[in-house]
Amino acid sequence: MRIVMIGSGYVGLVSGACLADFGHEVICVDKSTEKVEALERGEVPIFEPGLEAIIAHNRASGRLSFSLDLAGPVANADVVFIAVGTPSRRGDGHADLTYVYAAAREIAAAVTGFTVVVTKSTVPVGTGDEIERIFREEFPEKDIAVVSNPEFLREGAAISDFKRPDRIVIGTGDERATELMREVYRPLYLNEAPLYFCERRTSELIKYAANAFLAMKITFINEIADLCEHIGADVQKVAKGIGMDKRIGDKFLHAGPGYGGSCFPKDTLALVKTAQDFGSPMRLIETTVAINDNRKRAMGRKVIAACDGNVRGKKIAVLGLTFKPNTDDMRDAPAITIIQALLDGGADVHVFDPEGMEAAKAVLGPVTYGKNPYEIATGAEAIVVVTEWDEFRALDFRRLKQEMKAPVIVDLRNIYKPEEMEKYGFAHFPIGKRKAKN
Numbered sequence: 001m002r003i004v005m006i007g008s009g010y011v012g013l014v015s016g017a018c019l020a021d022f023g024h025e026v027i028c029v030d031k032s033t034e035k036v037e038a039l040e041r042g043e044v045p046i047f048e049p050g051l052e053a054i055i056a057h058n059r060a061s062g063r064l065s066f067s068l069d070l071a072g073p074v075a076n077a078d079v080v081f082i083a084v085g086t087p088s089r090r091g092d093g094h095a096d097l098t099y100v101y102a103a104a105r106e107i108a109a110a111v112t113g114f115t116v117v118v119t120k121s122t123v124p125v126g127t128g129d130e131i132e133r134i135f136r137e138e139f140p141e142k143d144i145a146v147v148s149n150p151e152f153l154r155e156g157a158a159i160s161d162f163k164r165p166d167r168i169v170i171g172t173g174d175e176r177a178t179e180l181m182r183e184v185y186r187p188l189y190l191n192e193a194p195l196y197f198c199e200r201r202t203s204e205l206i207k208y209a210a211n212a213f214l215a216m217k218i219t220f221i222n223e224i225a226d227l228c229e230h231i232g233a234d235v236q237k238v239a240k241g242i243g244m245d246k247r248i249g250d251k252f253l254h255a256g257p258g259y260g261g262s263c264f265p266k267d268t269l270a271l272v273k274t275a276q277d278f279g280s281p282m283r284l285i286e287t288t289v290a291i292n293d294n295r296k297r298a299m300g301r302k303v304i305a306a307c308d309g310n311v312r313g314k315k316i317a318v319l320g321l322t323f324k325p326n327t328d329d330m331r332d333a334p335a336i337t338i339i340q341a342l343l344d345g346g347a348d349v350h351v352f353d354p355e356g357m358e359a360a361k362a363v364l365g366p367v368t369y370g371k372n373p374y375e376i377a378t379g380a381e382a383i384v385v386v387t388e389w390d391e392f393r394a395l396d397f398r399r400l401k402q403e404m405k406a407p408v409i410v411d412l413r414n415i416y417k418p419e420e421m422e423k424y425g426f427a428h429f430p431i432g433k434r435k436a437k438n
Ligand SMILES: NC(=O)c1ccc[n+]([C@@H]2O[C@H](COP(=O)([O-])OP(=O)(O)OC[C@H]3O[C@@H](n4cnc5c(N)ncnc54)[C@H](O)[C@@H]3O)[C@@H](O)[C@H]2O)c1
Pocket: 006, 007, 008, 009, 010, 011, 012, 029, 030, 031, 032, 035, 070, 083, 084, 085, 086, 099, 102, 103, 106, 120, 121, 122, 123, 151, 152, 153, 154, 155, 262, 263
């Protein structure tokens, strides 16, 4: 099949490369000259484990290519995916659909024969209807079916999520489109990945409902963690104890500094706005959003409290900046708010992240970027673990203790065992458990 992917970011690039790997002929289009030129040189503009190899392999086989031009590739395509960004709209928190509608108009102008246009971007309920209206009114002579096919991949595990999905949701009532979408995903279908067909509006809502549910689950365990700190229980053990119940499940029960990233914050907010607009407010999600917003700043206060209530003039070492490990994505990362709280308190903040420092430079205030954990810990009065990169799990704590000015570790991801930290002589401040004595 001839497939065109509009938008070659985290989702478009991974989806395009994986679809080429399935044997389709894929052209990934992007507006960014910088991105397309880098891709054509064989460079991958984002950090996603395994992506570089898949892109290289499929480019070499001639199945995957990149283009700044949209019209040419679209004119020959069977299926065109829209995978452009849908960020929060400034001011009101609704999903900003400017890029989606702009792409849709460009696609419609270029389409020749029957073409399926698929929204892979996360879009609010009714967006497919609106795209269809635009096509009908502005391009009445074109034969296009509009399908919703939300993406559920996780950054950091995107390739395996795309190739081994729990389900593929496809929202359409059009028979020709159904056939083509089956064809697109046939290799997965043969591996028994469930294709789940439903109405388009239902499909659009499934994506928001899934993200809101997961955000709520994280927020739930975060609140349990706070309670644990007051009553002297251990949130990791509580999570394990409830997670063994299959009705609950053990995923997304890791207490931490609050959810961030390119999806949960904007998608929960957009769902709240949609629900309010339709006169059916979702109090649970409104509260989830509010709790999570407050939590990030509260983590800054937790660090300050661990430093005897004052960080003015103190060097604080922050390990990890990206919203989760194995990505370079800094969008809405909790580190941004936590570091701002420390800067507001007068701290001298030094940071290190294995992949996120370039992106961080665009969003962080005046901090110093270090080369490794030991460099930033030298002379520091606290280490704060914000992102649980594997390389932070086995640090040389004897060396760190010697080089730090005060042996304090604020472990916002619970990656260290309190007993061990105590053994090394650290004051360890985990999440949701009694803190070890110094
Ligand atoms: N990042 C994730 O983990 C993830 C997971 C599931 C769903 N999603 C959703 O997928 C969508 C894309 O997210 P992303 O993280 O890949 O965004 P991104 O910002 O990384 O990529 C979007 C790309 O689209 C390009 N673009 C915008 N308008 C264009 C146009 N008219 N023509 C060609 N290119 C255009 C931009 O230059 C950019 O490179 C969003 O709706 C997001 O919510 C993201």
